[in-house]
Amino acid sequence: MDSQDFRKNAHKFVDWMADYMENIESYPVKPPTKPGEILAQLPEYAPKNPEHMDDIFQDFQDIIMPGMTHWQHPGFMAYFPANASPPSILAEMLTSTLAAQCMSWQTSPAATELEERVLDWLREMIGLPTGFHGVIQDTASTAMFVAFLTARERLNDHQTNHAGLNSAGRHCCYASGEVHSSTDKGIRMAGLGSDNLRKIPVDENFAMVPEELDKAIASDIEAGHKPTCVIATLGSTSLSAIDPLQAISVICKKYGIWLHVDAAWAGSALVLPEYQYMIRGIENADSFVFNPHKWLLTQFDCSAFYVKDKTALIRTFEILPEYLKTREGTQVNNYRDWGPQLGRRFRALKLWFVIRSYGITGLQDHIRRHIDMTHALAAQVAEEPDFELLAPNPLALFCFRYHPKDIPEDQLDALNERIFETINDTGEIYLTQTRINGKYAIRLVSGAPATENKHLDKAWRIIKDISRTTK
Numbered sequence: 001m002d003s004q005d006f007r008k009n010a011h012k013f014v015d016w017m018a019d020y021m022e023n024i025e026s027y028p029v030k031p032p033t034k035p036g037e038i039l040a041q042l043p044e045y046a047p048k049n050p051e052h053m054d055d056i057f058q059d060f061q062d063i064i065m066p067g068m069t070h071w072q073h074p075g076f077m078a079y080f081p082a083n084a085s086p087p088s089i090l091a092e093m094l095t096s097t098l099a100a101q102c103m104s105w106q107t108s109p110a111a112t113e114l115e116e117r118v119l120d121w122l123r124e125m126i127g128l129p130t131g132f133h134g135v136i137q138d139t140a141s142t143a144m145f146v147a148f149l150t151a152r153e154r155l156n157d158h159q160t161n162h163a164g165l166n167s168a169g170r171h172c173c174y175a176s177g178e179v180h181s182s183t184d185k186g187i188r189m190a191g192l193g194s195d196n197l198r199k200i201p202v203d204e205n206f207a208m209v210p211e212e213l214d215k216a217i218a219s220d221i222e223a224g225h226k227p228t229c230v231i232a233t234l235g236s237t238s239l240s241a242i243d244p245l246q247a248i249s250v251i252c253k254k255y256g257i258w259l260h261v262d263a264a265w266a267g268s269a270l271v272l273p274e275y276q277y278m279i280r281g282i283e284n285a286d287s288f289v290f291n292p293h294k295w296l297l298t299q300f301d302c303s304a305f306y307v308k309d310k311t312a313l314i315r316t317f318e319i320l321p322e323y324l325k326t327r328e329g330t331q332v333n334n335y336r337d338w339g340p341q342l343g344r345r346f347r348a349l350k351l352w353f354v355i356r357s358y359g360i361t362g363l364q365d366h367i368r369r370h371i372d373m374t375h376a377l378a379a380q381v382a383e384e385p386d387f388e389l390l391a392p393n394p395l396a397l398f399c400f401r402y403h404p405k406d407i408p409e410d411q412l413d414a415l416n417e418r419i420f421e422t423i424n425d426t427g428e429i430y431l432t433q434t435r436i437n438g439k440y441a442i443r444l445v446s447g448a449p450a451t452e453n454k455h456l457d458k459a460w461r462i463i464k465d466i467s468r469t470t471k
């Protein structure tokens with residue numbers, strides 16, 4: 001494709017992109033696609049000869065688009081949001097055009113230094129103290145894995161990387177029963193063994209009970225094990241529980257255990273002064289992660305990971321063969337040594353575009369709007385006699401079920417599951433489910449930039465109508 005053709009196609013695509021954003025509501029939020037339906041429309045073998053971009057783009061519209069779930073749709077109220085925004089999309093277009101591989105300072109000094117600067121901005125914006133050093137990871141799962149490895153290495157005086165885990169003893173990690181599955185995965189990947197993840201009991205708000213954490217650590221020490229890492233969750237995935245960081249951090253300090261704070265979704269709410277209470281005690285944490293790619297208007301992937309002991313992190317990951325050496329050495333950050341990957345995308349650019357385009361106040365408005373809208377809807381649900389909320393809802397998420405008083409408890413799970421599937425089959429809204437104290441719960445999260453009050457009103461109408469007519 002020559003430059004002329006590229007220009008022509010790019011303009012056409014940008015028009016398509018703007019139309020898509022304007023008309024997103026005309027798509028079903030979740031497509032009615034059956035398994036294998038898209039695959040069946042794709043040729044079994046790659047084309048031998050070049051194809052024309054017009055044909056490729058037509059197939060994109062005819063085959064791919066009907067099988068897409070529209071995460072920016074105002075009816076997307078499932079999982080957690082994966083925000084996009086026009087400034088972030090524009091930045092991604094530039095990133096993609098520059099196509100730089102930003103593994104070390106030298107391979108793109110501007111990318112490295114911009115990453116350093118915007119992560120400092122972000123640190124200030126969410127109220128993390130100075131002394132935390134930021135790096136963009138692809139996901140919170142990677143950040144968790146990085147925290148486990150660094151905690152393990154620091155505990156073992158950086159010997160396990162060389163000697164392996166064989167003689168290193170049993171490393172125990174601690175998290176509430178509400179912790180995200182990336183914790184279990186990270187522990188497996190770090191070789192610590194999922195049997196050594198202690199799930200600490202939670203209180204009536206589904207937050208970790210610090211006294212139980214203390215007991216579990218003491219009992220592992222007594223047994224000769226090695227308490228290695230505690231994960232405190234701010235905004236649990238199922239129901240947005242907030243662990244008591246202050247009390248947990250005191251325990252971690254007492255035992256000298258690495259404290260990782262996972263605020264993957266809820267961390268964005270820290271831009272609001274009224275949510276700063278969630279990070280009381282953060283000064284004693286060792287690492288912290290949140291995902292601007294969830295709720296802060298920044299395109300996936302962009303996970304902001306902060307670590308206090310940068311030396312321990314780099315010692316864990318740095319391997320420096322001759323071909324990677326650069327003369328700037330330690331004068332600069334070489335982010336290839338801050339995580340598992342060598343190659344890195346230029347992800348800081350979109351964050352820079354987003355923060356500058358919206359300003360702190362614009363980002364605050366976005367988050368506050370979703371929290372307010374969700375609280376208002378949750379209050380309506382709570383008032384309806386045949387519905388019930390199943391957990392507190394401090395942020396923009398609530399869990400509920402349909403519960404008419406004449407339906408016995410043992411039929412409620414199946415009934416709510418049928419309701420849930422019927423709601424999602426409408427293509428108007430998309431919700432996800434969870435279990436709370438063993439009960440099947442329907443979970444609603446608001447966070448897509450396009451979602452307004454009228455969409456939540458519509459969601460509530462759909463939920464009520466379907467619930468009351470489902471047998």
Ligand code: PLP
Pocket residue numbers: 080138139140141142180182233235236237262263264265291303
């Ligand atoms: N931690 C929590 C609390 C989450 O809710 C999630 C995902 O929703 C993750 C971690 C994993 O996030 P990522 O997809 O960035 O790995």
